Amino acid sequence: MSEAVLSPADVRALDAELDRAGLLELAMEEAGRAVADAAHACAPAGRILLLAGNGANGGDALVAARHLLALGREVRVLALPSKHPLTRRNRRRLGKVGVAATPLTPAHLRRELRDAALVVDGLLGTGLTPPLRPALAEVVAGVNAASVPVLAIDLPTGLDALSSEVTGEPLRADWTVTLSGFKPALLFGPAAHLAGEVTLADLRLPPGWAGRHALATRPTPAEVAPLLPVRYADAHKGTAGRVWVLGGHPGTAGAAALAGVGALRAGAGLVTVHSAAEVPLVMPELMIRRHTDLHGFLQATDERPDALCVGMGLGPDAPALARQVLGWRLPTVLDADALQPELAGAGHDACLWTPHPGEAARLLGVSTPDVTRDPIAAAKALQERFGGVVVLKGGPSTIAHAGGIWVSRGGHPGMASAGMGDTLSGLLAALLGQGLSAPDAALAGVTLHARAGELAGAKHGYGLTATDVSAELGAAWLTLLRKIDRASNPFFKVV
Ligand SMILES: NC(=O)C1=CN([C@@H]2O[C@H](COP(=O)(O)OP(=O)(O)OC[C@H]3O[C@@H](n4cnc5c(N)ncnc54)[C@H](O)[C@@H]3O)[C@@H](O)[C@H]2O)[C@@H](O)CC1
Numbered sequence: 450m451s452e453a454v455l456s457p458a459d460v461r462a463l464d465a466e467l468d469r470a471g472l473l474e475l476a477m478e479e480a481g482r483a484v485a486d487a488a489h490a491c492a493p494a495g496r497i498l499l500l501a502g503n504g505a506n507g508g509d510a511l512v513a514a515r516h517l518l519a520l521g522r523e524v525r526v527l528a529l530p531s532k533h534p535l536t537r538r539n540r541r542r543l544g545k546v547g548v549a550a551t552p553l554t555p556a557h558l559r560r561e562l563r564d565a566a567l568v569v570d571g572l573l574g575t576g577l578t579p580p581l582r583p584a585l586a587e588v589v590a591g592v593n594a595a596s597v598p599v600l601a602i603d604l605p606t607g608l609d610a611l612s613s614e615v616t617g618e619p620l621r622a623d624w625t626v627t628l629s630g631f632k633p634a635l636l637f638g639p640a641a642h643l644a645g646e647v648t649l650a651d652l653r654l655p656p657g658w659a660g661r662h663a664l665a666t667r668p669t670p671a672e673v674a675p676l677l678p679v680r681y682a683d684a685h686k687g688t689a690g691r692v693w694v695l696g697g698h699p700g701t702a703g704a705a706a707l708a709g710v711g712a713l714r715a716g717a718g719l720v721t722v723h724s725a726a727e728v729p730l731v732m733p734e735l736m737i738r739r740h741t742d743l744h745g746f747l748q749a750t751d752e753r754p755d756a757l758c759v760g761m762g763l764g765p766d767a768p769a770l771a772r773q774v775l776g777w778r779l780p781t782v783l784d785a786d787a788l789q790p791e792l793a794g795a796g797h798d799a800c801l802w803t804p805h806p807g808e809a810a811r812l813l814g815v816s817t818p819d820v821t822r823d824p825i826a827a828a829k830a831l832q833e834r835f836g837g838v839v840v841l842k843g844g845p846s847t848i849a850h851a852g853g854i855w856v857s858r859g860g861h862p863g864m865a866s867a868g869m870g871d872t873l874s875g876l877l878a879a880l881l882g883q884g885l886s887a888p889d890a891a892l893a894g895v896t897l898h899a900r901a902g903e904l905a906g907a908k909h910g911y912g913l914t915a916t917d918v919s920a921e922l923g924a925a926w927l928t929l930l931r932k933i934d935r936a937s938n939p940f941f942k943v944v
Pocket residue numbers: 460463464476477480502503504505506507508509532533572573574575576577578579580581582585602603604628629630
């Protein structure tokens with residue numbers, strides 16, 4: 450089941466719905482229980498210090514304290530005056546089982562931090578209106594200065610749930626148990642770096658309720674696997690997708706070759722690189738056609754591929770060439786030099802735009818930090834302006850299509866190297882050429898690319914090349930297929 454990505458407004462809407470259904474208190478109980486289980490696992494021995502703020506995030510901490518007590522753990526609770534009705538109720542419940550919350554003051558905090566095995570941060574969650582007020586900022590600085598591991602509830606105090614940016618000094622968590630859905634700040638760095646290891650608690654909400662209010666979703670590998678093309682034993686190169694790569698320019702010809710390899714490794718039957726440059730023959734299976742006049746060739750030819758990718762190292766002619774092939778209305782990936790603002794409005798439903806944040810900034814006429822601060826909003830804005838499907842690349846990537854937004858999973862930090870995007874373009878074109886719709890190709894392609902990066906990382910360690918990742922695409926494909934009923938995919942019988 451896809452995991453939801455929620456903004457604070459989404460959380461408020463969900464909570465209002467839970468409240469109307471009489472389920473909000475149960476949700477807080479489940480949240481507290483999940484936090485207690487996680488805290489018990491993170492610090493199997495010693496005293497646990499819970500910090501409770503005045504909102505519902507504090508209520509979760511007070512419930513967790515009660516469950517930790519039931520697990521036989523020694524707890525201390527430092528709390529602000531409770532404003533939220535459920536937080537007040539859970540404070541009384543905690544009192545009834547013998548744990549009185551002590552007022553949260555700097556002196557009490559200093560004393561309790563001395564012997565704590567773990568701090569549970571329930572000071573503030575999605576209710577933050579930045580910046581942190583000085584009294585709470587002092588508490589956060591005190592916890593950060595102590596060398597005690599921290600488990601945050603929902604998100605570390607001081608992080609703006611919607612932003613990847615870090616302002617002021619938020620709490621640095623070793624673990625975060627997030628509730629109902631991921632918050633963007635937990636997915637995109639540098640904010641995500643402060644959340645430690647993030648797990649999503651199962652609050653036992655009615656199925657689909659969290660997703661209904663979601664900004665975006667994170668599809669699971671089991672949901673992505675059925676999108677992969679089915680191929681039977683009688684397939685031949687003419688039915689497996691003919692892909693054209695339009696790329697390369699003197700000095701950047703390798704980019705076109707890498708895209709071609711990505712397409713071949715993703716199962717395209719025939720891959721032809723059309724280029725004005727001398728493209729290196731990195732694989733003899735690639736067909737390479739050099740043109741002195743690429744425009745003229747595209748104008749004159751009656752040949753048509755099943756899918757194209759355009760722009761990798763293509764140079765200054767890229768926008769004009771891209772416009773020309775967009776007119777063919779074939780499944781098309783636009784990357785690198787073809788990602789130019791003047792193409793706004795020239796897209797169609799079978800188009801995939803694959804910018805990295807710098808290219809996205811160029812397309813939107815904003816700065817790169819404007820894009821990376823909120824990649825979900827940037828991908829949505831790009832999709833609205835350029836049409837088709839947008840893959841805003843990153844760790845994770847954000848895919849915006851007419852039906853919504855997906856945030857990818859997986860990947861490997863070693864994938865931060867030149868040529869990775871070229872491989873992805875070829876891979877996406879190969880999937881389009883094998884009949885996938887643009888949204889399905891985007892999701893399946895990004896997932897395969899990330900998985901191939903993980904597999905390459907397991908072999909080669911830290912520094913990965915695009916060639917390492919391409920080489921793992923087949924194995925990535927098989928690991929994805931293992932997630933589904935293989936009987937539905939007779940060609941790929943895997944053990
Ligand atoms: N469906 C869900 O996701 C659920 C969420 N729950 C919790 O509910 C939380 C949201 O609760 P609330 O909306 O009550 O918000 P919070 O508990 O996150 O914080 C609200 C309080 O923070 C204070 N505050 C806001 N900005 C501040 C600042 N800059 N400096 C200092 N104090 C500030 C306000 O006075 C307010 O009382 C979530 O983060 C989660 O922990 C759970 O209780 C159960 C269900």
